[in-house]
Amino acid sequence: MPLNETHINAPPSTAPDGSRLAALTRVFAKAAKDLQRCAALESDRTIDRVLGDIGRAMDAQRAYVFEIVDSVFIRNTHEWCAAGVDPMKPHLQHVPYSVCSLFWERFVEFGSIHIEDVDNLLQTSDLRQVLEDQNIKALIAAPFWQNGEMFGFIGLDYTDGPRSFSSEEDNLMRGFAAQTGMLRALERTRRESLRLEADLARARTQLGATVAALPELLVETDRDGIIVGFQQSTPLTFAASPQEVIGQSPEAVLPDHLARICRKAMREVDLFGWSQSHNYSVDTPLGPKWFTLYATRRTQGVNTIGATSTGYLFVVRDVTHAQRQDQRIRQLVRVAELSTNLIMLTDKERRIRWLNPAAVERTGYTLHSAESMLPSEILHLAQTEPEIVKELCNTLNSGHAIQRELRAQACDGTIYWLELNVQPLHDAIGAIEGYMVIGIDTTSHKQAEARLLQDRSLAMRASHEGIAIIRPNGRLSYANPALRRFLSIDPDAKLGALMWTDITPPNLTERMTGILPVLLSEGVWEGEFMRKLPDGTTGHFNISLSVETDGSTLALIRDITRRHHAELDRARLHEQLQKAQARELSAQLAAGLAHDFVNVLATITGSVDQLAPQVAPSALPVINRIRSATQQARELARSLTRLETARPEATSLSLAQIMRQSVDLLTPGLDPQIHMALDLPDDSLCVHGDRMELMQLMLNLALNARDACRDSLAHDPDGENTIELRAAPCPAQSMPEYVDLGRILPDMPYALIELRDCGDGIPEQLRGTIFAPYVTSKGDTGAGLGLAVVANIVQTRGAALRLLPNEPKGTCVQVFWPCEPIEVLAAQSSRTPLADTSILLVDNDDLLLQDVADMLVQAGAEVASCIHPSDALEAITLAPREWDMVLTDFDMDGMTGSELAQAMHQQREDLPIILMTGNNELHFATESVHTEFAATLRKPICQTVLISVLLAAKLRSQRHI
Secondary structure (H helix, E strand, O other): OOOOHHHHHOOOOOOOOHHHHHHHHHHHHHHHHHHHHHHHHOOOOOHHHHHHHHHHHOOOOEEEEEEEEOOEEEEOOOOEEOOOOOOOOHHHOEEEHHHHHHHHHHHHHHOOEEEOOHHHOOOOOHHHHHHHHOOOOEEEEEEEEEOOEEEEEEEEEEOOOOOOOOHHHHHHHHHHHHHHHHHHHHHHHHHHHHHHHHHHHHHHHHHHHHHHHOOEEEEEEOOOOOEEEEEEOOOOOOOOOHHHHOOOOHHHHOOHHHHHHHHHHHHHHHHHOEOOOEEEEEEEOOEEEEEEEEEEEEEEEEOOOOOEEEEEEEEEEEOHHHHHHHHHHHHHHHHHHHOOOEEEEEEOOOOEEEEOHHHHHHHOOOHHHHOOOOHHHHOOHHHHOOOHHHHHHHHHHOOOOEEEEEEEEOOOOOEEEEEEEEEEEEOOOOOEEEEEEEEEEOHHHHHHHHHHHHHHHHHHHHOOOEEEEEOOOOEEEEEOHHHHHHOOOOOOOOHHHOEHHHHOOHHHHOOHHHHHHHHHHHOEEEEEEEEEOOOOOEEEEEEEEEEOOOOOEEEEEEEOHHHHHHHHHHHHHHHHHHHHHHHHHHHHHHHHHHHHHHHHHHHHHHHHHHHHHHOOHHHHHHHHHHHHHHHHHHHHHHHHHHHHHOOOOOEEEEHHHHHHHHHHHHHHHOOOOEEEEEEOOOOOOEEEEOHHHHHHHHHHHHHHHHHHHHOOOOOOOOEEEEEEEEEOOOOHHHOOOOOOEEOOOOOOOEEEEEEEOOOOOOOHHHOOOOOOOOOOOOHHHOOOOHHHHHHHHHHHOOOEEEEEEOOOOOEEEEEEEEOOOHHHHHHHHOOOOOOOOEEEEEOOOHHHHHHHHHHHHHOOOEEEEEOOHHHHHHHHHHOHHHOOEEEEEOOOOOOOHHHHHHHHHHHOOOOOEEEEEOOHHHHHOOHHHHHHOOEEEEOOOOHHHHHHHHHHHHHHHHHHO
8 A cells, every 4th residue: 555644754663673763872872972972072983983883783774864055965974784684775875855755744743764665765756766776674763953943863774674663762862863953953064164264364454464464444343333453564544553432433433524534334224225435635744645535334244132133344545645546537529628739539549439529629520520530631731732641640650759740620720830740648557558649730820931931922022122032043933023133133033044143243253352251260251243234324222132041131222322422521521511611610709809909000090099189290290100000910811801791692591400410410429328319300491590500509509519518428328409490489578588590570570490419418617608618528539629619600590599407417508599681671660660760879889880880870870889888877867768778898908897887777677688699609608698688689790680689679678668
């Protein structure tokens, strides 16, 4: 009948043999003691030997132990067989779990299993087949338990036939299985513990090596954040030892901001099981350092109440180097983004991976559209520089960088120029991993260069200077129109066929043997040459040669013909000025001698007149001869005084032009430190006078200004003299009433010449004699005649001169020069401008007295003459209001002109008195000369000047009344 579950686990039907049970009890008892002793002594004696003893002691044939490993039963014992019993077959050592599923069900339900007769099992059962293969007739088995789970069993096989098992045997088997299972579990635990300890030691060794190799800080904390482990590698993150931080909270040993980061990471671990990476910085004596912190959960083990406790593990890494690298990378990326240069990055196949904004804007390609394209494609080099693409590729293939200028084209067809620089990028082992392309946009420079070349070409063509470029072989490569004109080169002639020696004049060609050594050694040469012009005149030219870097020669030719003629005219004019000045000085000397000689003759005449009544009649012829000789001598003296009045006829002249010529004559004689500045109007300002006299006036004043500056150069290295010309204020009433020379006439337009120097000013002791002949402050280097000539010209031409202090130092000379002829002004007044004017003349020279009286009578004046000043004073005293004005000489017998004027003003304070003198010392003699006299006239006297001065004095006198 088929075997059912009750048959397998049913209690024994008959009681077992008492001797057999007692033997089995003894065997299991002894085995149990052996097992306990093995466990206590931890000896190498194992359950294998105990089971072998059981197998041999019992009439059973075989004992075994099965363990479950990966769903397979493994008999994990030696052969424990009695004599005459075959061992277990090797191929049955590993039995699938499914074959013995019946065992596990019965173990769970009944705690043991015993099969009294295998033949009662189902014929189709895999278990029966397995048991029959082992020649097993009956068996009893009990499981091993650990933590509520079975991990194997122990069994006894019987091969001599069916067998019944009692409950005592079952209990013995279960008890022995329990003890054996416990020993087995302990052995497995011990072995597992040894394995785990070995794995832990190996892991700790590996972790220690890893930690030592990494710049990290490892911190272990408990659940509350109290530090229980601390390990750091060099360089130290914190200058603290584990003993100082273990047992402390993060707030006690860390900076506040770092402690807050730790607490935040702990909260993240509680929520997610791990934390994010937190970056922070710490200031150190070596500067700021950056770190990253990461936290995870840490299991600490089982606590005293059997619960698993947890904590936290913090890993802190020094990322300063990486942070600085990232910072540099960010800065470089930002620089590349902000750069105005075109920047492209490619892979090793030269396919574009990145463009900066400047490249996007210039090329017209977006980053997306440019990816995987070649730089030559987005620059359109095949259209602009088709022959250069292959050359660039060959250069890169050879491992070299590229740097050259080329043309590129944008998407819209715009042509632009780039200074292209291509550099290979290498990886850590030196292999090329890509390329960096930098393009500097040089379009504006190219355009500027083109404009510059164009402007230079236009400037060279428009230049008034002749410009030629000569090749090293002597042939012309360029000649501008001015040079063609200077050297009479045919406009249609081809320059490449002309040699330099073919176009230069013979007098320059003959000098080339001496010019070339200087040109080659110094690089430059300058000189002059002449050549006949087509109109038959001679042209003068300045030529400058310079050697260029490419070996060619640059020739500059200037036409200096006008300058040459101007220099000749200047030399002739200078000679004429010297002659005119010599004549002027001679005339002044003769006039001075004549004046003194006339005074001597006046004494002789007076003496002869006194002797005539006292001599005998026979002596009268002698007296008459003396008178006749004296008269002839007086006429001779009068002819000498007319030498100075024999002046050229005055004409209308451009004063600005005369002043420029005067300064040109003076400039070569100026010291390098002295500058002469001109402030002139256009040439429309004209005056009336003689050209030569005006140039004499300007030269003498400018020379005195130059000499005055020389003394001040020691403490003022740079001096500047200024000459300014402008129209004087009009009407004349707005001009100054006081002048040092001459007189400003009413209704006369004047030109004002103003010369300012930077000298030390006029010494006070020379102010009264500065215009006298032979008076000089220059010592032996001065003749003392320059300002005397100026005074003569100013007075005889109706001009006026005024001396003022200059600011901040020096002297300012103002010259008021008439713009119209004085005769015209007098004619415009009337034929008798002095009608109804009574004038008193006082002079000890009766001839001069007669001449002046004649001039005044012709002008309509009523004139009375006096030789003695006392007679004139008496006439004023008797009738002070009868006279409109007085003209008096200065040097007179018994009283000077100044003393006479003072005496007359005591009689009438507003009486106009005009001084007539040939003595230049009186021009600045004393202040009384300017206060007592209404005007000063220098002998010999010009009629027009005399009448104009008297009219001005009369008008001023009438305004005062």
